[in-house]
Amino acid sequence: MSDSHQQAAPPGLEMIGLALRYEGQTLFEGLNLTAEAGRCTALLGASGVGKTTLLRIAAGLAVPETGHVRASDGLPLTGRVTWMGQQDLLYPWARVLENVTIGSRLRGQRADKPRALKLLDAVGLHGREGALPKELSGGMRQRVALARTLYEDRPVVLMDEPFSALDAITRAAMQELAARLLAGRTMLLITHDPLEACRLGHSLYVLAGKPARLGPALIVPGTPPRAPDDDALLHTQGELLRALLDGQTA
Numbered sequence: 001m002s003d004s005h006q007q008a009a010p011p012g013l014e015m016i017g018l019a020l021r022y023e024g025q026t027l028f029e030g031l032n033l034t035a036e037a038g039r040c041t042a043l044l045g046a047s048g049v050g051k052t053t054l055l056r057i058a059a060g061l062a063v064p065e066t067g068h069v070r071a072s073d074g075l076p077l078t079g080r081v082t083w084m085g086q087q088d089l090l091y092p093w094a095r096v097l098e099n100v101t102i103g104s105r106l107r108g109q110r111a112d113k114p115r116a117l118k119l120l121d122a123v124g125l126h127g128r129e130g131a132l133p134k135e136l137s138g139g140m141r142q143r144v145a146l147a148r149t150l151y152e153d154r155p156v157v158l159m160d161e162p163f164s165a166l167d168a169i170t171r172a173a174m175q176e177l178a179a180r181l182l183a184g185r186t187m188l189l190i191t192h193d194p195l196e197a198c199r200l201g202h203s204l205y206v207l208a209g210k211p212a213r214l215g216p217a218l219i220v221p222g223t224p225p226r227a228p229d230d231d232a233l234l235h236t237q238g239e240l241l242r243a244l245l246d247g248q249t250a
């Protein structure tokens, strides 16, 4: 199912000349990154290099010392960005349906229950709308989180290791679901997993060094979700792993 609720064409996300220091350490300096409109940009790099910080800047949750983030269509980004993280961050006291529609409640709007139920159906949770998060497996909770992300219906989706807490099989299934249901949106995906980046991403970047710099884009041919044993994917995965290892020694 594609989410027909989505309206305007998604903008690209342009991060320009970002500089940020924490406790005297320069994390970025003059960093530029564009997440292309309607495509998935994957960002990899060693732990602590600054990936989440970059995503927080993109979300407006952290403010760079210099530089700025803008939408490629020149319109404000406010209200056009959503976030999906590693933890599902479901409210434990709220049932599945309420968790999916929580954004409406927080905005003081009426929940669109028929649409939420349709999305729960699309993520394979038909009939589970009355369950509490504790009654669901980790993979199911992440499906609820995906339904909630889709319910928010923002053209730009920021994903911080969204599937890293899942086992390999559930993770592969979630990658397929997310690629299908989020297709056409502008996605910026942080992952530690080269295979995940190659399955989901159109452009892949490695962030490395102090201050952190972006390596050249690796472009993966084909349409996500790519098969894990696809020849072109396996080739790009090797290149990406090499770039990650080179980043460690740079």
Ligand SMILES: Nc1ncnc2c1ncn2[C@@H]1O[C@H](COP(=O)(O)OP(=O)(O)OP(=O)(O)O)[C@@H](O)[C@H]1O
Pocket: 022, 023, 027, 045, 046, 047, 048, 049, 050, 051, 052, 053, 054
């Ligand atoms: N609010 C903050 N105050 C001080 N230092 C911070 C803050 N946020 C992040 N840092 C530091 O900035 C660096 C980058 O952190 P960040 O979480 O962005 O890395 P990361 O690449 O996402 O790591 P990981 O892959 O482990 O999640 C780390 O050294 C971290 O300790």
